[in-house]
Amino acid sequence: MIRGVRGATTVVKNTENEIIGKTEELLRTMIVANQINATDVAQVLISVTADITACFPAKALRKFDGWEYVPVMCTKEIAVPNSLPSCIRVMMTVNTETQQKDVQHIYLHKAVTLRPDLVKSFSVDN
Template structure:
């Protein structure tokens, strides 16, 4: 978003999640990178328009902070990032990394692509089954 622009900008929330096969820096880096690539490829979003990003991980993941991975992406070093542990619920999906992003966007909430990848695709089948080709900028 350019400074001084007003137009149709709205604050939007984007959710996403993925899973990893193991609790390792390499596995988590691969999964977070894939998740954020899907986010940026399929939404008209830039780090400059992001208000904040919260990552949550299940209690079985502690090899690296997802925010540390995101911070290495171009222009993500100025985005406020936070890592938290996801609430433990019996029977919930293990080895899972989630995010919640608040950002300014001009598109309607219904047109936002929420990436749910790998084993997390079952968490929100209504969002993970979206044809991503329709969401490319």
Template sequence: MFAIRGATTIGKNNSSEIKAASIELFGKIIEKNELDISHIVSITFSCTDDITAAYPGKYIRKYYNLHKVAIMHFNEMNVENSLKKCIRILVLCNGERVNINYVYLKDAISLRKDLINK
């Protein structure tokens, strides 16, 4: 089993931005990892407490037809001066992988500057 991490941010707390950002993030994870979605076991989302308009996984499940994949949502820790309006994702997959490409988009790039240009 292997795990792929990623994160993105939204500008406004509304369902259309949550949907667009979530689908974009998950799509980039699939693309950059050449991921066969049939190997996905579960997806965990965490969101900062300023994201309340919708569940990101709702859109991923529908858009990618992942009706048999376990999807959970949690609140991110509320740490002083941390990134706001941030959606984080953890995708667990069956199989083995040596090279995993984590995906950080928009303002979430600041979370993993060590991954830029990799």
């Protein structure tokens, strides 16, 4: 079964270290919470708001062992008035037996305001 696993986070500064760090935190949490193996991932789409320009957040995934063959693409989020600024969103397409209602979508930092109905607390060992 193919499922989409969603996630979002925000950055405080438009710097490469901040963008990569927050994206890595988000991806790691998504992977652990959903027990995702790289070999089960069809693709990862990452969007950013227009104010994030210092680097491609996809660079964060390239730091993960075993993820070098997973296709990743970055894109710009549409500019909706009054939308959450400094936001990185992820859509990971995964082959899994997990039921749709049991997929753990991850929202961190100020992105918790996007889907408060789905926000849960997770801890990830780095």
